[in-house]
Amino acid sequence: MRRRATCSTATAALAxxxxxxxxxxxxxPSGGPVTPSTxxxxxxxxxxxxxxxxxxxxxxxxxNFPDPQVLPDGDGWVAIATNGNGMNxxxxxxxxxxxxxxGSDALPQVASWSTSGKVWAPEAHRFGDRWVMYYTTxxxxxxxQCIGLAVADDxxxxxxxxxxxxxxxxxxxxxxxxxxxxxxSDGTAYLYWxxxxxxxxxDTWISVQRLSPDGLRLEGEPKRLxxxxxxxxxxxxxxxxxxxxxxxxxxxYSANDYGSDRYAVGxxxxxxxxxxxxxxxxxVLTSTDVAAGPGHCALFEQDGRVLMAYHAWAPxxxxxxxxxxxxxxxxxxxDGAAVTVTPPATTLPEGL
Numbered sequence: 245m246r247r248r249a250t251c252s253t254a255t256a257a258l259a260x261x262x263x264x265x266x267x268x269x270x271x272x273p274s275g276g277p278v279t280p281s282t283x284x285x286x287x288x289x290x291x292x293x294x295x296x297x298x299x300x301x302x303x304x305x306x307x308n309f310p311d312p313q314v315l316p317d318g319d320g321w322v323a324i325a326t327n328g329n330g331m332n333x334x335x336x337x338x339x340x341x342x343x344x345x346x347g348s349d350a351l352p353q354v355a356s357w358s359t360s361g362k363v364w365a366p367e368a369h370r371f372g373d374r375w376v377m378y379y380t381t382x383x384x385x386x387x388x389q390c391i392g393l394a395v396a397d398d399x400x401x402x403x404x405x406x407x408x409x410x411x412x413x414x415x416x417x418x419x420x421x422x423x424x425x426x427x428x429s430d431g432t433a434y435l436y437w438x439x440x441x442x443x444x445x446x447d448t449w450i451s452v453q454r455l456s457p458d459g460l461r462l463e464g465e466p467k468r469l470x471x472x473x474x475x476x477x478x479x480x481x482x483x484x485x486x487x488x489x490x491x492x493x494x495x496x497y498s499a500n501d502y503g504s505d506r507y508a509v510g511x512x513x514x515x516x517x518x519x520x521x522x523x524x525x526x527x528v529l530t531s532t533d534v535a536a537g538p539g540h541c542a543l544f545e546q547d548g549r550v551l552m553a554y555h556a557w558a559p560x561x562x563x564x565x566x567x568x569x570x571x572x573x574x575x576x577x578x579d580g581a582a583v584t585v586t587p588p589a590t591t592l593p594e595g596l
Contacts, residue, residue, distance in 0.1 A: 300342040300343075300592050300596060301590050301591060301592060302534075302535075302572045302573060302588065302589060302590050302591065302592055303535075303556070303570035303571055303572045304341070304342060304344060304571055304572065304573055304592070305323075305336055305344050305570055305571040306567055306570050307567050307568065307570065308328055308329075308565075308567060308568025308569055308570070309323070309325045309326075309328070309334060309336065309555065309568075309569065309570060309571045310325055310326040310328075310364075310540065310555045310568070310569040311325055311326045311364060311365040311366070311483070311540045311555065312324070312325045312540075312542065312553045312554065312555060312571045313325070313366070313367050313368065313542040313544075313553065314341075314542065314544045314551075314553045315368060315375075315399040315544070316399070316544070317337070317398075317399050317400060319339070320337060320338060320339045320340075321337070321338045321339075321341055322335055322336070322337050322338075322347065322399050322400045323335065323336040323337075323338070323344065323553065323571065324350055324366050324367075324368060324377070324399075325366070325555075325571070326363065326364045326365060326366070327361055327362070327363045327364065328568075329346070330349075331348075331349035331350075331351075332349055332350075332351040332352070332353075332354055332360055332361065332363040333349060333350035333351040333363055333366045333377070333379065333401070333403070334346075334347075334349075334350075335347030335348060335349070335350050335400055335401070336571075337400070340596075341546065341551075341573065341596055342592060342596055344571075347400055348400070348401070348402075349401070349402070350366070350377070350396070350400060350401030350402065350403055351363060351366070351377070351379070351394055351401060351402070351403045351405070352401075352402050353404070353405075354381060354392075354405060355381075355392050355394075355405040355406070355407050355408075356408065357383060357384065357392075357407070357408065357409060357410070358381040358382060358383065358384075358392060358405075359381070359382055359384070362381055362382040363379050363380070363381050364379070364380040364381070364389070364421065365379065365380045365421060365422050365423070365483070365540065366378070366379040366380075367379075367423060367424050367425060367485075367542065368396075368399060368403075368425075369425040369426075369427065369433075369459060370399070371433070371457070371458050371459040371460075372458065373397070374395055374396065374397055375395070375396045375397070375398065375399050375403070376393055376394075376395055376425065376458075376459040376460065377393065377394045377395075377396065377401075377403045378391055378392070378393050378411070378423035378424070378425060378435065379391070379392055379393070379394070379423070380420075380421040380422060380423065381410075383410055383413060383419075386415060388413070388415060388418065388419035388440065388443070389419040389420065389421045389440055389443075390410035390411075390412065390413035390419055390420055391410055391411050391412040391413065391420050391421070391423045391437060392405050392407060392410055392411055393405065393407070393411050393459075393460065395460075411423075411462065412435075412437055412453075412462070414439045414440075417439035417440070417441055417444075417446060417449075418439055418440040418441045418442070418443040418444040418446055419439070419440035419443060420437050420438070420439055420440065421437065421438055421440050421482070422437055422438045422482050422483045422484065422540075423435055423436070423437045424436045424437065424483075424484050424485050424486070424542075425455065425459060426485075426486040426488075426517065428488060428493075428517050429488055431457075432454065432517070433454065433455035433456070433457065433459055434452050434453065434454055434455055434486070434517050434518070435452070435453055435454075435455050435462065436450060436451070436452050436469075436484040436485075436486060436495075437450070437451060437484070438450050438451075438480075438481065438482045438483070438484065439451065441480070442479050442480040447471045447472065448471060448472055448479075448480040448481050448482065449468045449469070449470070449471045449481075450468075450469050450470050450471075450481055450482075450484045450495070450497060451466045451467060451468050451469060452466065452467050452469055452517065452518055452519075453465065453466040453467070467518055467519070469495070469518075469519045469520075469521050470495070470497070470512060470519075470521055470523065472499060474499075474510075474523065474525065476499065476500065476506070476508065476510075476526065476527060477499035477500060477510065478499060478500035478501060478506060479500075479501075480499060480500070481497050481498070481499045481510070482497065482498050482499070482540075483497055483498040483539060483540040483541070484496070484497050485497070485541055485542050485543060486517065487543050487550070487576075488517075489550075489578045490578070490580075491515065492513055492514075492515070492578075492580065492581055493513065493514045493515070493516065493517050493521075494511065494512075494513055494578070494583060495511070495512040495513070495514070495521050496509055496510070496511055496528075496541055496543070496552075497509070497510050497511075497512070498510070498539035498540050498541070499527070501537075502537065502539060502540075503537070503562065503563045504536075504537055504562060504563075505531040505536040505537050505557075505559070505562060506531075506537070507531075507537035507538070507539045508527035508529060508530045508531070508537075508538065508539060509527055509528055509529035509530075509538060509539055509541050509552075509554065509585070510523060510524065510527050510528065511523070511524045511527075511528045511583055512524065513581040528583055528584070528585045529541070529552070529554070529574065529585045529587070529588070530587075531556075531559070531588075532587050532588045532589070533559065534559065534588060534589065534590050535556035535557070535558075535559070535572060535588030536556060536557040536558070536559040536562050537556055537557050537562065537569075538554050538555070538556040538572065538588050539554060539555065539556075540554060540555055541553065541554040542554075543576060549575060549593075549595075550575070550576045550577070550578070551573055551574070551575055551576065551593070552573070552574045552575070552576050552585060553571060553572070553573055554571075554572055554574070555569035555570060555571060555572065556569065556570065556572050556588055557569055557570075558570070572588055573592055573593065573596070574586040574587070574588065574589075574593065575593040
């Protein structure tokens with residue numbers, strides 16, 4: 245979801261490992277990829293990138309790093325992403341958002357009810373003095389995707405999941421994926437996610453439910469917000485991410501086939517975190533001649549600017565294991581209920 249600055253290009257063999265779980269090979273129930281169920285391994289400690297060899301260009305991470313999120317880490321940054329490269333949750337670290345190096349597995353061991361190598365779309369948020377990460381993983385019986393959570397003292401991990409069952413698992417709706425935490429300005433916490441309806445020929449809904457103040461439990465009842473009902477969205481909506489600005493709640497989401505250039509980021513607004521949300525008619529981030537199928541975004545703030553991390557394919561290798569879905573960075577500006585997202589470009593937003 246977010247890697248900026250070219251690092252040394254991975255070899256084809258390494259890229260195949262990086263992509264084993266995202267964008268090729270076996271398919272999950274929702275049509276997404278599945279990695280082999282081999283235990284994750286912790287790589288050697290990351291070495292600092294050499295700024296003299298790294299160009300401040302998009303994609304900021306040129307190898308497979310799907311579903312990225314960028315988190316503050318002291319004076320620097322950490323990015324987390326879907327499984328790959330022998331890790332359940334990939335990490336990257338950076339001092340400047342432009343130059344990144346590989347980190348260690350943020351989730352070295354999954355919960356007892358899940359399986360290593362089958363972890364997708366992690367997102368984390370700081371609650372008090374600890375971080376809570378919500379992630380998609382495979383439940384054994386039935387074998388559908390569900391949402392778990394893990395806790396750490398550091399945004400890089402290691403996160404630990406000691407649960408005996410999923411946090412969210414809509415068995416009759418195809419499963420549950422793409423969890424995204426959000427804390428409103430009044431301090432109320434929420435969790436957004438998507439039911440995996442396209443895996444079983446049903447509608448896909450983005451839902452929301454209140455979280456406990458520590459982020460560890462769901463409270464109240466879930467509420468459905470939006471489903472696929474616009475022509476450009478195809479058969480699904482997914483990957484919600486909410487941002488609050490001047491009393492307006494902006495819901496960013498992805499839609500259509502993730503393995504095509506039709507995948508894109510949509511936008512909807514509401515006056516409450518629980519809706520009702522009103523969609524824009526057209527997506528706010530779409531394919532360009534340098535990036536195909538941009539999506540699964542997450543926003544973060546740097547020096548007063550709002551940036552969007554997301555993944556995209558190289559236009560000539562959509563669905564290919566090499567280089568896979570790489571991490572890109574764009575800037576987001578707000579004007580009331582309207583947003584503008586810088587289109588994918590090989591140059592980073594000015595000042596990065």
